[in-house]
Amino acid sequence: MKIVGISGSPNSKGNNSRMVDHSLAIAKENGFDIEKISLADVNISPCTDCGVCKNERSCSIDDDMGRIYEILESADGLIVSSPVYFGTLSGQLKMLFDRTLPLRRNGFLLKDKIGAALAVGGSRNGGQEYTIWSIHAWMHIHGMIVVGDNNHFGGIAQKDVDSDDVGMKTVEDTVNKLCSTLKKFAST
Numbered sequence: 386m387k388i389v390g391i392s393g394s395p396n397s398k399g400n401n402s403r404m405v406d407h408s409l410a411i412a413k414e415n416g417f418d419i420e421k422i423s424l425a426d427v428n429i430s431p432c433t434d435c436g437v438c439k440n441e442r443s444c445s446i447d448d449d450m451g452r453i454y455e456i457l458e459s460a461d462g463l464i465v466s467s468p469v470y471f472g473t474l475s476g477q478l479k480m481l482f483d484r485t486l487p488l489r490r491n492g493f494l495l496k497d498k499i500g501a502a503l504a505v506g507g508s509r510n511g512g513q514e515y516t517i518w519s520i521h522a523w524m525h526i527h528g529m530i531v532v533g534d535n536n537h538f539g540g541i542a543q544k545d546v547d548s549d550d551v552g553m554k555t556v557e558d559t560v561n562k563l564c565s566t567l568k569k570f571a572s573t
């Protein structure tokens with residue numbers, strides 16, 4: 386089984402990237418295959434509502450989403466991390482979310498994948514919960530199964546995450562919940 390981590394930050398070595406790396410290392414220790422998508426390294430244009438995906442499983446925009454669709458479809462679990470930007474998710478992550486419409490319109494291809502969310506802000510209470518809620522909304526609208534940190538909503542951290550022990554504990558609890566849920570599904 387495979388867990389895909391998405392870092393929704395434009396910074397390749399930033400807090401989100403490090404949180405996703407840490408999460409994927411835990412997933413690997415739990416025996417999962419892992420793959421990372423960093424929005425610092427990809428070119429994604431916004432959805433233009435052209436309507437092409439209403440009739441066929443394709444997108445009129447030719448960019449990195451082509452291979453991202455394949456990676457998302459290959460996942461059993463998804464861990465999605467965003468910086469808090471003005472109280473909600475990053476524009477980079479929202480662009481990816483909107484471009485996943487072809488997967489929903491053509492057979493709900495992300496349905497029943499297990500999803501979990503992480504958020505990091507410059508402030509302790511800068512909008513992390515709302516950011517996580519926005520990520521959960523995307524997951525629910527795809528028919529995914531959403532888990533939190535076995536306590537509250539997911540991983541909530543303040544930068545710099547390397548010194549935020551309380552926040553990183555919620556990140557670790559979230560990825561462990563994702564792993565244990567996937568294992569339960571696999572054993573049924």
Ligand SMILES: Cc1cc2nc3c(=O)[nH]c(=O)nc-3n(C[C@H](O)[C@H](O)[C@H](O)COP(=O)(O)O)c2cc1C
Nearest residue numbers: 394399400401468469470471472505506507508511
């Ligand atoms: C445009 C912008 C808006 C931001 N808005 C918020 C905010 O509303 N609340 C907050 O706590 N931090 C805010 N920040 C700080 C970022 O959340 C913080 O720098 C980010 O989580 C770091 O993630 P990264 O290192 O992965 O890029 C903002 C940063 C930027 C660039």
